[in-house]
Amino acid sequence: MRYAETGYNLEIDLATGNIEKVETDPKLLETHLGGLGTSVKIHWDRVPPETKPFDPENLLIMSAGLFCGTPAHSANRTLFTFLSPQTNLLAYPMMGGFLAAELKYAGYDKVIFRNKAPKLVYIWINNDKVEIRDASHLKGKGALETQELIKEELNEPRAQVAAIGLAGENRVFVASIEQSRSSSSRGGGGAIMGDKNIKAIAVRGTKNLYLANGAKFMEQLQEVTDYIKFRNANPIPKVMTILSGIGSPQEMKHTDEKWHTESFAWGNARERRKSFWTEEVEESWTKLQLNTVKRLISCYNCPQQCGGLIDYKGVPAYMMKCFSKLTYAMGAYVDDLNFSFKICKQAFEYGVDSFSTPQILAFAVELYEDGIFTDKDFEGCPTDKEGRFFWLLDRLARREGIGDYLADGTYWAARRIAADRGDTRTLAYDHNTTKKHEQMNIKLGMLDPLYFLMYGTNEKLSITQIEGNWPQMPFGKMEDRIEFVKDWPQLPDEKFKQYFLDWEPRGEMGNPYYPTPQIASEIVDWMEQLHNIDDALGICAGMSSFCLKPPYHVHVFPKLISAATGMDVDEDAVKKIVNRSRNLHRAINILRGVKREDERPPQDHWKHRFPEIEENLLTTYYHYKGWNYDGVPTKERLHELDLDYVADELQRRGVLKDEQN
Amino acid sequence: MSKIKKKVKTIKIDADKCNGCRACEIVCAGFHSTPKYDIINPARSRIQVITHRLKNIWLPVFAGEYTPAECMGRDIYVIDGKEYEECAFCRATCPSRDLFKEPDSHLPLRCDMCEDDPPQEKPLCVQVCLNDVLIYEEREVEVGEEESVDLAEVGLRSLIDKHGFDTLVDTMVRIAEKG
Ligand code: SF4
Ligand code: SF4
Ligand code: SF4
Numbered sequence: 001m002r003y004a005e006t007g008y009n010l011e012i013d014l015a016t017g018n019i020e021k022v023e024t025d026p027k028l029l030e031t032h033l034g035g036l037g038t039s040v041k042i043h044w045d046r047v048p049p050e051t052k053p054f055d056p057e058n059l060l061i062m063s064a065g066l067f068c069g070t071p072a073h074s075a076n077r078t079l080f081t082f083l084s085p086q087t088n089l090l091a092y093p094m095m096g097g098f099l100a101a102e103l104k105y106a107g108y109d110k111v112i113f114r115n116k117a118p119k120l121v122y123i124w125i126n127n128d129k130v131e132i133r134d135a136s137h138l139k140g141k142g143a144l145e146t147q148e149l150i151k152e153e154l155n156e157p158r159a160q161v162a163a164i165g166l167a168g169e170n171r172v173f174v175a176s177i178e179q180s181r182s183s184s185s186r187g188g189g190g191a192i193m194g195d196k197n198i199k200a201i202a203v204r205g206t207k208n209l210y211l212a213n214g215a216k217f218m219e220q221l222q223e224v225t226d227y228i229k230f231r232n233a234n235p236i237p238k239v240m241t242i243l244s245g246i247g248s249p250q251e252m253k254h255t256d257e258k259w260h261t262e263s264f265a266w267g268n269a270r271e272r273r274k275s276f277w278t279e280e281v282e283e284s285w286t287k288l289q290l291n292t293v294k295r296l297i298s299c300y301n302c303p304q305q306c307g308g309l310i311d312y313k314g315v316p317a318y319m320m321k322c323f324s325k326l327t328y329a330m331g332a333y334v335d336d337l338n339f340s341f342k343i344c345k346q347a348f349e350y351g352v353d354s355f356s357t358p359q360i361l362a363f364a365v366e367l368y369e370d371g372i373f374t375d376k377d378f379e380g381c382p383t384d385k386e387g388r389f390f391w392l393l394d395r396l397a398r399r400e401g402i403g404d405y406l407a408d409g410t411y412w413a414a415r416r417i418a419a420d421r422g423d424t425r426t427l428a429y430d431h432n433t434t435k436k437h438e439q440m441n442i443k444l445g446m447l448d449p450l451y452f453l454m455y456g457t458n459e460k461l462s463i464t465q466i467e468g469n470w471p472q473m474p475f476g477k478m479e480d481r482i483e484f485v486k487d488w489p490q491l492p493d494e495k496f497k498q499y500f501l502d503w504e505p506r507g508e509m510g511n512p513y514y515p516t517p518q519i520a521s522e523i524v525d526w527m528e529q530l531h532n533i534d535d536a537l538g539i540c541a542g543m544s545s546f547c548l549k550p551p552y553h554v555h556v557f558p559k560l561i562s563a564a565t566g567m568d569v570d571e572d573a574v575k576k577i578v579n580r581s582r583n584l585h586r587a588i589n590i591l592r593g594v595k596r597e598d599e600r601p602p603q604d605h606w607k608h609r610f611p612e613i614e615e616n617l618l619t620t621y622y623h624y625k626g627w628n629y630d631g632v633p634t635k636e637r638l639h640e641l642d643l644d645y646v647a648d649e650l651q652r653r654g655v656l657k658d659e660q661n
Numbered sequence: 662m663s664k665i666k667k668k669v670k671t672i673k674i675d676a677d678k679c680n681g682c683r684a685c686e687i688v689c690a691g692f693h694s695t696p697k698y699d700i701i702n703p704a705r706s707r708i709q710v711i712t713h714r715l716k717n718i719w720l721p722v723f724a725g726e727y728t729p730a731e732c733m734g735r736d737i738y739v740i741d742g743k744e745y746e747e748c749a750f751c752r753a754t755c756p757s758r759d760l761f762k763e764p765d766s767h768l769p770l771r772c773d774m775c776e777d778d779p780p781q782e783k784p785l786c787v788q789v790c791l792n793d794v795l796i797y798e799e800r801e802v803e804v805g806e807e808e809s810v811d812l813a814e815v816g817l818r819s820l821i822d823k824h825g826f827d828t829l830v831d832t833m834v835r836i837a838e839k840g
Contacts, residue, residue: 070701071687098683105702148715157713157746180714206704206764214691214698229791294717298680301687303791305680309717317715 002026003212004066004564005034010108010130012123014196015056015115019130024109029565030577031642034066034109036092036535037581039081042112043090044584044646049591049653053085053192054171056115060192062103062162062201063111065538068300069104069209070564071221073228073551074247076100076300077538078162078179084187085195086173086409087436087461089589091187092535096248096299096306096321097180099160099203100538106205117197120169122150125203126159135199140166142349143178143190144318150202163200164190165351167397171195172407174356174438178348181297181307181319185353186462187437212566220559227551228303228543236548238480239471246550248542251325252293252308255286260323266330268362268410269432269441276335285337289325292341302540312341320344324354330441331358332365332389339386346390350397355462356409356438361392363410363429364402372417372426377402411436432602435594437461439602447512447606449520452614453621455601457631458528459585466531468546469553470496470523474503474510490553492526492571499523512610517620525624526554532578533557580641583626583633587646590655596630632656664803670774672723672787673796679719683710685786685795692775692785704764707772708786716743721786721794724761725752727769727815729822732757754819767823768816 011020024038032038039061051057060082067075078100084091103111106127122135138146143165150161160179167175168190175190176183211217228246235244240259242249258277265272292312296305297319307321320341328343329336347357365388367373381391395403405413414430417423432439434455440463454466469490475481478501485497499519504510515523530545530553537557544552558569569577599618603609619629626637632655638647650656686703693707694700707724732755738745754761754769761770775784782788787797820829 071684071691071698073684101703105704206702208694208700208702208705211699211701214694214700215696218691218698225789225791232791295677295719296680297714297719298682300682301684302682303680303684305792309714311717317717319714 001210002029003210003566004070005029005109006104006107006209008108010111010125012111012113012130012132013115014113014117014121014132014198017117017132019132021108021128021130029066030567032581033536033561033577035063035068035077035079035538036065036081036532036585037577038536039063039079039092039110040090040581040585040588042110043081044588047083049588051083053083053088053188054195058083058192060113060189060196060198061110062113064100064103064109065534066536067560067564068100068538070211071218071301072537072539072560072564073221073224074299074302074304074540074543075538076302077535077540078103078184079535079538080177080184080189082187082189082192083592084173084189084437085171085191086188086412089435089461089592089594090459090585091189092460093176093184093186093189093462094535094538095162095177095179095182095184096302096540097160097182098300099162099179099201101300102160102203102205104205104209105207106203107207111201113196113198116195120197120199122163122200122202123198124154124159125201125205126156127205127207138199139169141199142166143168143176143351144345144349146200147179150200154202154204156202156204159202159204161200161202163351164193164198165349165397167191167350167352167407168194169199170397170399170407172352172397172399173409173412174353174360174407176351176353178351181321182299183348183351183354186355186460188353190351211564213563217560217563220556220563224551224556224560231549231551232303236484238475238484239548243472243548246543246547247302247304248306248540248546249322250304250306251322252289252296252306252320255289256282257285257326258282260326261330263442264326264330265441265443266333268331268359268366268429269439269443270362272443281335288337288341293320299540302543304542306542310341310345312338312345315342315345318345318348320348322354324348327354327358327441328389331362332385334385334389339389343386343389343393347393350393352393352397355440357393357396358389359432359438359441360396360406360410360413361389363413364392364406366429367417367426370425372421372423373402409433409436410438431604434601435461435598439463439605443604443607445607446510447608447610447613449512449515449517449613449617450523452601452617453520453524454527455605456599456618457524457621459582459589460531466528468527468541468544469530469548469550470527471500471548474500474505476505488549489555490549492554496523496526512608512613517613517617518624520617521621521624524621528582529575529578530554532582533574536578536581537561576641580643583638583641583643584646586627586631586633587638587643587650590632590650591653594631599631628656663806665806666801667804669800669802670784671798671800672774672784673798674721675794675796676720678792679710679721679794680792681710681712681714681719682792684789684791685721686710688785688789702764705770707761707770709760711746711749713746718743718745720745720749722750722760723752723772724754724770726771727754727819729756729819731755767819769819771812771815773812 079094146163147161162179171191176185293308297307686706689706691698711720
């Protein structure tokens with residue numbers, strides 16, 4: 001009997017149409033838990049470093065987390081892993097919504113796709129019945145539209161459907177996979193799905209999922225539930241509203257956008273507008289949002305409600321979540337929230353990443369304004385800001401005209417345009433990417449050691465999925481700090497309290513000198529671990545790693561995992577498992593070319609940079625992680641994590657040399 | 662006819678507050694598994710949240726009585742401009758649909774308002790819904806004595822309806838013989 005996991009993966013060879021239900025090795029639960037952990041292992045075992053993202057051998061794995069389908073609150077993440085067309089690294093964007101649990105109830109932990117279908121298809125997984133169905137009638141349809149059409153066609157309103165839009169079909173590098181109110185967007189999973197000719201994956205499951213000790217699990221979970229209630233009743237004082245609660249940013253509920261609109265950069269991640277949030281703006285935005293968001297909605301088994309059902313005049317109903325409310329408006333320099341509610345629907349139907357895409361469109365506007373793109377390139381484009389963005393979005397999704405450049409993201413677009421037009425000026429416009437991936441639109445003053453490491457080194461490449469439990473900024477007043485650390489059961493170690501008390505807004509005990517490289521490494525390591533645990537279990541980061549004082553933390557996980565699976569794990573054991581997965585992931589990316597010099601946030605991310613401190617940060621952090629000067633896990637570290645086979649491979653490929661270790 | 666006191670349990674459903682999380686389904690399914698919570702399968706829950714997200718419909722419905730025959734006609738409600746699916750508000754385990762049936766055996770499911778020993782303070786779905794959609798109320802009323810129908814009987818009746826009395830008896834005899 002398998003517990004918490006189903007013990008089966010679905011293997012689909014799209015070229016031959018062969019579908020197999022394959023029992024998985026129970027040992028993998030002990031070594032990699034599930035979700036991201038076990039998916040990374042499959043990629044390591046089966047996809048060699050020579051494989052390119054659009055090769056048939058690139059696997060696309062859709063995975064539920066280990067806790068998805070159990071009563072664990074907010075355990076609903078569906079995780080896609082694939083070689084990203086944008087970064088050429090192993091990407092793992094995930095989405096909330098409802099699909100992961102459904103997949104478990106259908107009897108599978110993962111669906112593994114290999115090769116490409118000869119024509120556009122969709123996959124219908126209904127318990128043991130799995131079909132590859134023709135999707136030619138869905139070609140060109142929107143990602144949201146497709147979900148509804150498939151449910152109707154199958155006459156199964158309870159099916160959960162993940163789908164791509166036109167952008168995915170056209171292999172746009174920032175194409176997302178959309179599902180209900182959620183989307184898996186970073187890194188271009190939609191392009192890989194499109195390349196494999198999969199329009200959608202529909203799932204319905206009515207089977208049992210077993211827990212080793214359900215009663216015990218519920219008892220442990222009660223602690224989490226109680227804490228959710230406590231936190232919902234007690235927002236954290238002294239921080240921005242958006243950071244005060246739990247759950248993913250409650251963007252559909254909160255109307256106060258002073259912080260986002262004034263602290264984040266507008267346009268192509270260019271400038272902050274420090275006096276944007278006037279009373280007038282506040283009034284009109286608030287009114288519109290309250291009138292437009294018809295209902296707040298959650299993901300599977302989550303008491304929070306980060307999503308909103310959008311009812312905007314003239315636009316068919318759709319669902320929105322998170323920061324997409326602002327990214328297009330800010331990218332386009334449009335001060336009117338009406339624009340957001342209009343363009344988001346179009347963007348979600350095309351299926352594109354709401355973080356990268358607005359920056360790419362703004363990049364195109366800059367190139368035009370600076371005379372690199374010509375009137376001919378912009379022929380037919382409306383001249384107003386809103387119309388221009390709609391037009392550019394359309395070009396990008398269709399890969400038409402200059403859209404073909406834009407579809408590859410700012411990094412590649414800048415290089416292709418430079419090459420095609422013999423004009424290297426474009427390269428400078430790609431100023432906000434790390435490892436070829438658009439980063440948050442943040443431009444700040446002083447180098448921040450923690451953020452330097454998180455932006456630079458993590459395999460996820462997306463800051464919102466790395467940061468979390470540690471406050472973003474020091475508190476000015478000592479009394480507030482004392483108050484904050486007083487009740488902080490989430491900490492892995494008491495010493496973190498002192499770190500926080502010592503942290504000053506400026507001076508020697510502030511950025512960039514403090515947290516010191518050693519302390520920064522400890523904090524970042526802790527936060528990364530939390531994210532890795534969440535990603536293995538399929539827990540929403542918003543209820544765990546990505547929020548201040550969350551209900552899930554290092555001290556509750558081992559108890560829950562033990563009760564759910566029947567394994568007997570303590571904190572050290574859990575830590576070791578996720579470290580193993582992280583190092584394996586690291587090894588994959590190292591073999592795919594990640595270098596020390598790639599591990600840095602965009603140059604203009606902070607106005608004041610300190611090359612020496614940055615070098616020291618990187619070296620200290622690598623050392624702390626058990627990696628060598630180049631960021632490669634050492635033989636010893638790999639041995640500790642039972643990854644000798646990885647060390648052998650790194651040595652065989654000459655990435656790890658005996659003498660440098 | 663003699664009168665007896667009876668406790669009437671009511672769950673008030675403030676459907677407008679439902680965020681569609683389905684936590685109620687999960688806990689109901691887990692609570693009614695043996696041993697408790699070892700099996701999780703919302704398809705076996707006695708509460709089902711009928712969901713049409715884009716139509717702004719989230720409607721928690723509780724499993725009521727088993728009925729061997731479907732109604733002669735059907736109803737479709739339109740409320741506030743929202744059209745609900747056929748029979749949406751009906752609680753019956755009915756041959757016309759697969760709602761409120763065990764997925765494999767198709768045996769009927771019925772909400773028991775969470776009978777437990779010792780009794781639960783509130784039904785489980787009410788406890789787990791943190792959005793105050795499900796509000797539990799109890800009151801005492803005087804009623805005439807009624808026949809109580811136990812669940813095993815309801816289950817058996819549904820099998821008789823499905824397979825016929827004779828087949829069922831034959832099968833039971835065969836099972837009994839096998840030991
Ligand atoms: S906190 Fe928000 S994003 Fe996270 S699971 Fe809950 S509803 Fe979904
Ligand atoms: S638990 Fe409450 S909010 Fe969630 S689906 Fe059930 S009734 Fe709706
Ligand atoms: S009251 Fe109890 S039996 Fe009835 S639906 Fe709720 S949890 Fe299930």
